[in-house]
Amino acid sequence: MTTKMRSEIAEQPAALRATLDSLLPRIGEVRAVGERTRQLLFIARGTSDNAAVYGRYLVEAHAGRLSALAAPSIATTYRRKLDLDGVLAVAISQSGRTEEIVETLAWAKDCGAATVGVTNGGPDSPLAQAADVALCTEAGEEKAVPATKTYTTQLAALAVLALGLGADVDQDDLRRVPDAVEKLLDEPGDLDAVVEGLQDKPGVVVSGRGLAFSTALETALKLKEACYLHAMGLSYADLLHGPIAVVDADTPALLVAAENSPTLPGTVALAERVVAAGAAAYTIGGGEGLARAGTAALNGPDLPEWVAPMGLIVPGQLLTEALARRLGIDPDSPRGLNKVTQTD
Secondary structure (H helix, E strand, O other), rough: OHHHHHHHHHHHHHHHHHHHHHHHHHHHHHHHHHHOOEEEEOOOOHHHHHHHHHHHHHHHOOOOHHHEEHHHHHHHHHOOOOOOOOOEEEEEEEEOHHHHHHHHHHHHHHHOOEEEEOOOOOOHHHHHHHHEEEEEOOOOOOOOOOOOOHHHHHHHHHHHHHHHHOOOOOOHHHHHHHHHHHHHHOOOHHHHHHHHHOOOOOOOEEOOHHHHHHHHHHHHHHHHHHHHOOEEEEEEHHHHHHHHHHHHHHHOOOEEEEOOOOOHHHHHHHHHHHHOOOOOOOEEEEEHHHHOOOOOOOOOOOOOOOOHHHHHHHHHHHHHHHHHHOOOOOOOOOOOOOEEEEOO
């Protein structure tokens, strides 16, 4: 059986190529809208909020601009006006139709911010219409409820945003991403072993740090919504401040890192600690060093850290889809979920 989710995971290389072809020529537009700003405010919910975490780390680490994640309820519930002069507000929504996100972007503009919208909903979507600059991804229609290709193309759009803001990275790295994702689809690593290790477990702790933190959050979300696991996404720094107490024989860890990341040594040390405590430590990425420290390994992409999250999420997506089927769950239509979620 081929699920819609599995088909859409496989469409990511083409979706990424189309998105980069569309958005890379627009770096100058981003540069122009960002010139009068000093810091960024990311506005999102759900999977898009995990993309925003990537955007925040990327912009702070490589473009030198202070960034924050918005609390949309300040705009939509408390209706408090803030001074956002000098702020670039970046709203992210797959559909471009989530009313709370569109309303919060309009609020940010009214408060003095310059605005960018990132959406797969096209230029006629409410979010694109509300933004000064709309970065529309080219993922095509996504039918499965769990977001896959819309998420990775959002990351690509945020990478273009960072380039427009002067990030100290090599633009050519972005062009390597689709091929790296294609390779991961063909060679995901020891997927069967990780599925088997999680199939009878009630929960899992998913952890990464820095740019990989977004991948940990997104992988945990996928395991929650499509496999009904009690999956916690945590920075490994926060994990060590107490929650590591829940990691045991019944609650394994899934640890993620880019191979060339400054956070890799800490991730390897965490894997060794988890295994020494008698729990399983499954790994994504991090090269041979992290694979050796863990129980079973999923491959990561051969990419620099700043673009690695576009590849690191792919093994987590494949794991989620395969585990859901092993558990007898239809990953295309998880219970209680719709493709577009509206919140007040």
